[in-house]
Amino acid sequence: MERRTFLQASALSTGLAVAGAPLASAASPSAASPLRVQILLYEGVEELDSIAPYDVLSIAATMGGAIRTTLVSTDKPTMVTASRGLRIEVPRGWSPQDADVLIVPGGMRHDQPGSGMHRLLADKAFIRRLADVEAIMVGVCTGVMALSAAGFTRGRPATTHSDSKAALAAQGAKVVNARVVDDGDLVTCGGITSGLDGAVWLVERFLGAKFANQVETVLEYERRGTVWRNS
DSSP states (O other): OOHHHHHHHHHHTGGGSOTTOOOOTTTOOOSSSOEEEEEEEOTTOOHHHHHHHHHHHHHHHHTTOOEEEEEEESSSSEEEEOTTSOEEEEOEEOOGGGOSEEEEOOOSOTTSTTSHHHHHHHOHHHHHHHHTOOSEEEEETTHHHHHHHTTSSTTSEEOOOGGGHHHHHHTTOEEOOSSEEEOSSEEEEOSTTHHHHHHHHHHHHHHOHHHHHHHHHHHTOOOOSOEEEOO
């Protein structure tokens, strides 16, 4: 069985695990086989939605956590301009087969013409490619609306930015008012700063609560609210 299959099988059973415990050893990342995380960047992406998870996961890696995080674009290596004007170099094009976890950040309001997320949703070829991804999907803020468009949230518990929750529900998700919602192979986060909580939760889920607390100490950040888990 491929490593990604192990990850997904364990992901689907996390609700039955003790809160804060790492995944079963068969799926646990190791130095030889680290958790491969891709963060998808695109024109108009929200800065904190993307950079906060990258920082959290990179700090975890420098502390010895078996995580490898890569910024990827929807197409090829490029430079993107984020929603507030920050220019970000993206070193790799998107390669879904090389990811165990794909994080899709938001890009302002999904229904605001000209916003990054609005333009991303208009890229139907991208949405079709997204729908075929087999990695654990993580949406931050309005990035969840891209996952919704690809069919990942239909009939499942999920959250997003408060301004988009009604639209997410209208598209078939079971909206949960939580900072982070973990439904196994689908993890969704609320607005903007919730990406910090979501990334620390990923550290806890894959590397354990003790390690996640150590990462929080380095960040000098304490998570807010709760993680809703389907159990």
